[in-house]
Amino acid sequence: MGIGIVGCAGRMGKRLVTLGSETEGCHLSGGTVRPGSEASGRDIGELAGVSRLGVPAGESAAELFRASDVVIDFTTPEAASENAQLAAEHTTALVVGTTGLADKQKSDLEEAGRKVPVVYAPNMSLGVNLLSLMVERVAAALDEDFDIEVLEMHHRHKVDAPSGTALALGEAAARGRGIDLEPHAQRVRDGHTGPRKRGDIGFATLRGGDVVGEHSVIFATTGERLEFAHKSGDRDIFARGAIKAALWTKGKGAGFYSMRDVLGL
Incomplete structure (x- = not known):
């Protein structure tokens, strides 16, 4: 599956890039950074401290959703709402591990879940x-x-x-x-x-x-x-859970899912 990472230059984004590049059945389709960031245009593998992956960091979330089968978001509540709309628009699955979402922002994810698979969990371990x-x-x-x-x-x-x-x-x-x-x-x-x-x-x-x-x-x-x-003990448990959730969305119908669904609990 082509997995896109929102905020690929952030602390969690870098771990997602690193672990995603090592995970069987996954290839990294892209990553985004804030507009004007010095990381823009740089290879996402180099940003994460691994070898070059041939994938430059971009600034357009819309382009990331168009290029991906599923997008992982560990950024901000505001971005989660915007990305939910993009996921529905481009029929791209979405995995959100961002915390601090208000009721309206959760509702935006649920609304997107009417059209595409959306996995939301404040903790993915x-x-x-x-x-x-x-x-x-x-x-x-x-x-x-x-x-x-x-x-x-x-x-x-x-x-x-x-x-x-x-x-x-x-x-x-x-x-x-x-x-x-x-x-x-x-x-x-x-x-x-x-x-x-x-x-x-x-x-x-x-x-x-x-x-x-x-x-x-x-x-x-x-x-x-x-x-x-x-x-x-470390943030990798959240990144691994998010990647597992992203791969789980393959072939799934539209819905608003949790990690309990992903883990069969």
Whole structure:
């Protein structure tokens, strides 16, 4: 499959180029950079620190979609919306791992999924998706006597909080409980907050150093506590998951898919 990489000169983009160039059944059809970037026109393999691939970095997302079977996007929420429209227009599959999407931006992805395969996941690692499944099942098995708290830590440069993965884990817990997350999400605690509200799902955010990503979900009640955790050692787990998702879209019909679909969970 011809795989295009949006933001191929970025941190995740470079890893996607490197791993994509090594993956059987995949060839890199192109990559884009910001207009006016000094990386424009340079070989995407050289940008990634591997050998020349004979593919220059371009500035036109539309051209990338025309040249590709599937495009992978780990850039910004705004770009995800624009790329969803391009995917539908050029009948190109789309894989989005960008976090921090607003409801309207997710709706844009869902709308594109009416015409092409769209895989969206705030975290594309196998371990996190297994964790999400476990959290949903445990939440379904335990009643509101068990308080649910989601704790996450990331590097100092991360711009959104709570992380997309933390919110996805909260949504998994809410699905297990048969409730909507938003009315029950407690994202901030400061000052005299009073006792914890029964049935809420709490979030705590830590930032510092170069932590790739750590997530824990805690089920706590009187006298006992269950903790489920996942720690990411490097970003390659996300890149590998995205490439796996991209290859999975081959032959798939239009739809709005998740990594659970890709992994058969």
